[in-house]
Structure formats: C-alpha cells, structure tokens
Amino acid sequence: MCVCDDDKDRKIATLRKRLSREVRAREQAEQLLESKALELFQVNQNLLGSIQKAKNRSARVNAIMNSIKDSVVATNQKMEILDVNKSCVGMWGIPYAGLMGRSVLEFVENRQIADYEALCLSASADEQDEIKEFNFRTLDGGFVPAEVKISTFQHDDERFLLHLIRNVSNKKRLQKEREAMQEELANAAKWEAVGQLAGGIAHEINTPAQYIGDNLHFLSECNEEILEILNKALELKKACEQNGQYLDYVQEIDRLIEAYDLEYLCEEVPQALKQSAQGIAQVSHIVRAMKNFSHPGTEEKKPFDINAAIDTTLTVSRNEWKNIATVVTDFDEHVGLVPCIPGGMNQVFLNIIVNAAHAIDVKGHETMGEIRIVTRKLADQVEIVISDTGCGMPPEVVKNIFNPFFTTKEVGRGTGQGLAIVNDIIVQKHKGTIKVATKEGKGTSFIIRIPCK
Structure with a gap:
C-alpha cells in the first residue's frame, strides 16, 4: 500500500511540475504575443502616419499645382498626358479623366505641331529653355493663344516633360x-x-x-x-x-x-x-x-448757348448725315445760356450725332432716315434729346455702351471711346445724367439733362 501511495505522490508531483512549466510557458507566450502585438500596433500606427503624411503631401502638391494660374501638364517622352492641374482642365474644357493618356499634340493647332515637337526635343536635350507661342484647340473647336515653356524632370530613373502653358x-x-x-x-x-x-x-x-x-x-x-x-x-x-x-x-x-x-x-x-x-x-x-x-477750350464752365452749339455741330458734321438723313430741330428759345464746358459739350453733341448717322447707315436707307434734336427748359435743368431712326440696340449692347473700348462698329470705324467720353463729360464734369431709350430696328434716343446752375 505504501509503495502505491509513494508512486502516486510522485506522479502527482511530476504532473504539478509539468503543469507549472506549461503555465510559465503559456505566460511567456502570452507576454511575447502581447509584445509582438504592441510592436505590430506601433508599426501599423507608424505606417498609418506615413500614409497620412503622404496624403497630406500629395494634397499640398495638388493644392499648389491647382493654385497656379498657368496650365501645368506632365507627360512622358511620348508626350502622353500623365497629370494636369485645374487651370489646364479649365483652358481646354475637358474633364481631368478625359485628358489622361491623350497626346498633348492633339490640342496643338495642326500647322504648329512640328514646332511643338521641336520644342519638346530641345527640352529633352537639356538645351536652354525657350518660350514660344502656340494655339491650343479647345472643346468648342476654338483656339486659345498661349506661351509655352517645357522643362524635364526625373522620377524612378525615368525622364518626364513638364509643359508650362500660359493663356495669353x-x-x-x-x-x-x-x-x-x-x-x-x-x-x-x-x-x-x-x-x-x-x-x-x-x-x-x-x-x-x-x-x-x-x-x-x-x-x-x-x-x-x-x-x-x-x-x-x-x-x-x-x-x-x-x-x-x-x-x-x-x-x-x-x-x-x-x-x-x-x-x-x-x-x-x-x-x-x-x-x-x-x-x-x-x-x-x-x-x-x-x-x-x-x-x-478750357475745363472751366462758362455761359453757353446750347441751341447755337447744336446748330454749329450740325454744320460741322453735315458731311456725315447729309446723304442718309434729314435733321429736324425743335429748340426751346427759353433755354438761354447754361454754365457748361464748351469744348466738352461740343464733343458730346458731335459724338451722338455722328453715332446717329452711323446707326441709320447700318440699318440701310431706301428712304432718308431722320435725326431729331429737341431742347427743353425744365425747372432747374436743361434737357437735350437726340433721336434717330437707325438700327437700334439689343439690351446686351445697351448695358455696355458707356464702357471704355466697347464698340459694335467694324475695325477702323470705332474704338469704343466716343460714348465713354460722352458719359464722363455729362455725368462727371457737368453733374448731369444721360439715359438711353432704344428699340431694335426702330431707333435710339439719348436723353441728356444738365443743371441750369
């Protein structure tokens, strides 16, 4: 009985030692696993941080690229588009995805393609940078004039071209x-x-x-x-x-x-x-x-006979209207002398009368047109109305007629300064008003009012 009991105790002791070793081994394995998990977590965090930094860097580069007013195009040596900035998308009118992989030469005017290829070869050969002008085709079929400078850059042992295109x-x-x-x-x-x-x-x-x-x-x-x-x-x-x-x-x-x-x-x-x-x-x-x-003339106001000035202007400008229009005047004799800058007012009358003659001429004149000039003495103002039976103006023209350089006349007949000068003389120098009433195909009236004092 004793032998059996001793044998049993030894087995139990052996089992306990084995269990203790396994527990310690398990604890060590858990500690190792926890340590490795922590290391893996740290590596993952570092990787996520690097990814975020890369994203931030990419976003910053994109923001910088898109803030550039000029169009920036990156291509390979075959001139296939790899990347563009926002300005380029706007200039060509084609979405970003629609530009990728296309040849930049597709957008160059046909007669200039050889010159553009030569400029690219010059840049690839590390020759001195040149700036040349080219016409680029847009989505609507038109062309945009632009100055182009091409440089090169290296990435992963491959050479690329950077096209800097400035819309001029x-x-x-x-x-x-x-x-x-x-x-x-x-x-x-x-x-x-x-x-x-x-x-x-x-x-x-x-x-x-x-x-x-x-x-x-x-x-x-x-x-x-x-x-x-x-x-x-x-x-x-x-x-x-x-x-x-x-x-x-x-x-x-x-x-x-x-x-x-x-x-x-x-x-x-x-x-x-x-x-x-x-x-x-x-x-x-x-x-x-x-x-x-x-x-x-002087820039000083002095008593001015408006009726006589209009009559004088009609005499001076007669060659402009005599073959296409009759002139009808209705002068109010009570207008009297009005404080004006004589040279300025003469310029106003001349510009509007000549414009009226041109409008009648543009409309065509199987019969003679008419220019009617009316003066009226109001309470504290003098009103001058100059009307014509010319071609009239559409609303989009009316809203721009007093803007400098705006003109609807052919090249050589108008620079867009006449009515801008008229507006400046009446509104700024005489503190008056000038309004336009017009109807396409019927004619136009300019209504001018200036203070009597």
Whole structure:
C-alpha cells in the first residue's frame, strides 16, 4: 500500500511540475504575443502616419499645382498626358479623366505641331529653355493663344516633360486695347492739330469770303440798275424803229441782242448772282462754325448757348448725315445760356450725332432716315434729346455702351471711346445724367439733362 501511495505522490508531483512549466510557458507566450502585438500596433500606427503624411503631401502638391494660374501638364517622352492641374482642365474644357493618356499634340493647332515637337526635343536635350507661342484647340473647336515653356524632370530613373502653358488671351486683348488707345490718342493729337489749323484757315477764309459776299451784293445792286438802264435803251430802240431813225444802229443792236441772247442773260445773271450770294453765305456760315467748334477750350464752365452749339455741330458734321438723313430741330428759345464746358459739350453733341448717322447707315436707307434734336427748359435743368431712326440696340449692347473700348462698329470705324467720353463729360464734369431709350430696328434716343446752375 505504501509503495502505491509513494508512486502516486510522485506522479502527482511530476504532473504539478509539468503543469507549472506549461503555465510559465503559456505566460511567456502570452507576454511575447502581447509584445509582438504592441510592436505590430506601433508599426501599423507608424505606417498609418506615413500614409497620412503622404496624403497630406500629395494634397499640398495638388493644392499648389491647382493654385497656379498657368496650365501645368506632365507627360512622358511620348508626350502622353500623365497629370494636369485645374487651370489646364479649365483652358481646354475637358474633364481631368478625359485628358489622361491623350497626346498633348492633339490640342496643338495642326500647322504648329512640328514646332511643338521641336520644342519638346530641345527640352529633352537639356538645351536652354525657350518660350514660344502656340494655339491650343479647345472643346468648342476654338483656339486659345498661349506661351509655352517645357522643362524635364526625373522620377524612378525615368525622364518626364513638364509643359508650362500660359493663356495669353487677356494679354492680347489688353494689347489690342492699348494699341486702340494709342491710335485714339494719335488721332486725337492729329485732330487737335487739324482743329488748330482749321481755326486759322477759317480765319483766313473768313476775310475774303466777307468781301466776296459784299462784292456780290454790290454786283446784284448794280445789275438791277443796269437792267433799268437797259430797259430804257430798249424803249429808245423801239422808238427809233417806229420813227425810222438811226436804223443802222438799231440793226446792230438787234444783231447783238440775238448774238448774246439778251433775254437769257436778263433771266440768268440775277439768278447766278443770287445763288453765288447764297453760296458764299453758306461758306461764311461753315467758316464761323469751324471757328467756334475749333476754338481752344478750357475745363472751366462758362455761359453757353446750347441751341447755337447744336446748330454749329450740325454744320460741322453735315458731311456725315447729309446723304442718309434729314435733321429736324425743335429748340426751346427759353433755354438761354447754361454754365457748361464748351469744348466738352461740343464733343458730346458731335459724338451722338455722328453715332446717329452711323446707326441709320447700318440699318440701310431706301428712304432718308431722320435725326431729331429737341431742347427743353425744365425747372432747374436743361434737357437735350437726340433721336434717330437707325438700327437700334439689343439690351446686351445697351448695358455696355458707356464702357471704355466697347464698340459694335467694324475695325477702323470705332474704338469704343466716343460714348465713354460722352458719359464722363455729362455725368462727371457737368453733374448731369444721360439715359438711353432704344428699340431694335426702330431707333435710339439719348436723353441728356444738365443743371441750369
């Protein structure tokens, strides 16, 4: 019995030792597993941090790329598009995904493709960077002018091209506006010189015109007296015929009367003198108008006869409207003298009258158009309404007509400054108002109001 008990105790002790070893081994395994799990967690956290940093870096690079106003295109050596920025998507009008993998040459104007390829080869050969201008095709079939600079970069032992494309549409538009402004300034300087010359020439013409007019008046009076003497001479001739006296002289007089067609001369000479007097009066009227219109102006307001100024402007601008329109004026005699800048107001009237003539001309004129000018004395303002029966304007044109450089006229006939100048003179310099009433195909009215004081 003792032996069995001892054997049993040994087995139990052995089992206990084994169990203890297994427990310790399990505890060690759990500790190792926990340690490895912690290490794995830390590695995972580091990896997530790296991924987030990479995402942040990528987002930052994308933000930088998309903040660049110029279009940026990355391609491989075959010029297949790998990446673009937001500006490029906007310029070409094609979604980002639709650009990937396409050749950048698809968007270059056909006649410039060879030059673009040459520029890419030049960049690949590490030659000096060049900037050249190309036209890029857009989704709507149009073209956008752009300046292009191409450089290279390395990634994973592979070489890529970076195309920096700058849209120069606005630059070209501004350049055209500057050129138009320079041309306008040159024309203004030219016409200022012409105006000064015109004033001097008008003064020189005025003196001989005056004595020509005086002489024609004198000749008209003399002609009346000569006709009176001639009538008496014809009565004397008739008496000689009846009495049979001085018949040789009578026959000679009859021969001269027939040879020189005395009846025709008696009818036409007075008419010729009258027409000549009217003509020289018109010349004098034009000369006075030119003197008044070309007189050096100041920026100071002074008493100004608006009705007379409009009449002068009509005379000066007559060549613009005489063949296409009749002018009807309805002047309020109570308008009187109004404080104005004379040169400025003359410019206003001239610009609007010429525009009216052009509008009638554009519409076409199987019959004569009409320009109507009305002045009215209001309570504390003077109103000037200049209307035409021209082509009128659509709403989208009306809202822009006073903007500088806006014009609907063909190149060479308008720079878009006329009505902008009119608006500045009326609103800024005279503290007045100018409004437009128009209907397409019917005509346009400009309603101007300026203070009386």
